[in-house]
Amino acid sequence: MRHAIFLFAAALLAGSAHAADSDGADHPALPRYPGAEITNYRGASLDTAFLPTTTVSSEARATGETVSGDITHIDYRITPAVSAMQVARHYEDVLQKGGFHVVFECAGIDR
DSSP, rough: OOOOOEOOOTTOOSSOOTTTTOOOOOOOOSSSTTTTTEEEEEEEEEEEEEESOOOOGGGGOOEEEEEEEHHHHHEEESSSOHHHHHHHHHHHHHHHHHEEEEEOOSSOOOO
C-alpha cells in the first residue's frame, strides 16, 4: 500500500535551511515553500497524533486514526503572505510526486 498523507488547512510546511531561521532543520523529503522561514522548532520525539478522516463537527464524535511515532513540529512564516490553500497545494504536489496519496482533506467550517 502506498503512503498516505493528511492535509489540513493549517498546512504542512518543510524544506531547506535559510539564514533567518531559528534553531531547527527542515524535513529532508519536503522542499520548503518559497519565502518561508522557520520561526519555531521542536525536534522529533515519540508522540501520538489524531488524524481525522471525516469532517469534524465535534471533537467528541470525530472519526479518524491515532498514529504514533517520532513527530517533529516546525512553524514557518511566509513573506509575502500567501493563502493556506496555495501552501497546502504545494505540499500536496510534492508528496504525491513522492508516492503519497491524500486520504482526507478539509478546510474551513462545515455549516
